[in-house]
Amino acid sequence: MTPEAVIAATRHWVETVVVDLNLCPFAKRELVRDRIRFVVSEADDADTLVDDLERELQWLQDNDAVETTLLIHPQALTDFDDYNQFLDVADVLLSQMRLSGELQVASFHPDYQFAGTEADDVxxxxxxxxxxxxxxxxxxxxxxxxxxxxxxxxxxxxxxxxVEALGAEHMRALLQACFARGKAI
Incomplete structure (x- = not known):
């Protein structure tokens, strides 16, 4: 997929899942104000992603007109366990850049799994x-x-x-609709 298609799918997810379901009550305001930056990393390994993350953290620090960034990396850390371990690297990078307390990294992944849950738990x-x-x-x-x-x-x-009220099947359908949006680009 092209970066434009990845961004279209991600934007659709923000609109239809994050905002429409009100999973983040603070997201709609920033989306409407166009203060969410969507960036696609072409990294295919963790080391390259660290470089992209460092650049994006610095960019966000230097550009206060943007409230938040989604650094999307479709080719790197596709395995959730690897991704989850990388979050420690991201925290170390924040500390090294002296951005702890100013910026933080939240995590989203297609196979996200909270501790103590089964993979298919809604x-x-x-x-x-x-x-x-x-x-x-x-x-x-x-x-x-x-x-x-x-x-x-x-x-x-x-x-x-x-999400429990909507059910796992409905949530899967919402996520699949994002890919349809991306393919339309």
Missing amino acids: ENTTNRSPYPMLHLIREASLEAAVMNYPDPENIPARNIET
Whole structure:
């Protein structure tokens, strides 16, 4: 797939899963304001992805008109266990760049699995995306949004209730629709 198709599929996921299901109550505002940056990494290994992540963290640090970045890496870390281990590398990089406390990395993957769950448990779909990606977030903005949101600690439980009510089949269909959008590009 072309980078444009990957971005189209990911944008569709943000619109129809993240925003429409209100899995992140802070995403709609940034999407409407066009303050989400979608970047496709062509990395096919972890070392190259580290370089791309470093560049993107620096770019986000230098460009405050953008609120958040989705660094999509469809060819790197396609195995969830490898991806999950890479998150430690991302945290070390944040520390090395002296960005801890300013930026953080959230995780989304097609095979996302929370600890203590089975692979096919529907609650995992709250963090499943069309492609592996790293979500780079400004901590100050997140803290401000959370402070102005009633009961933010209940967001994960509410998300699980939402996807459980819809069911695994519906969530799979939503994710598959993202690929159809990407193929249309």
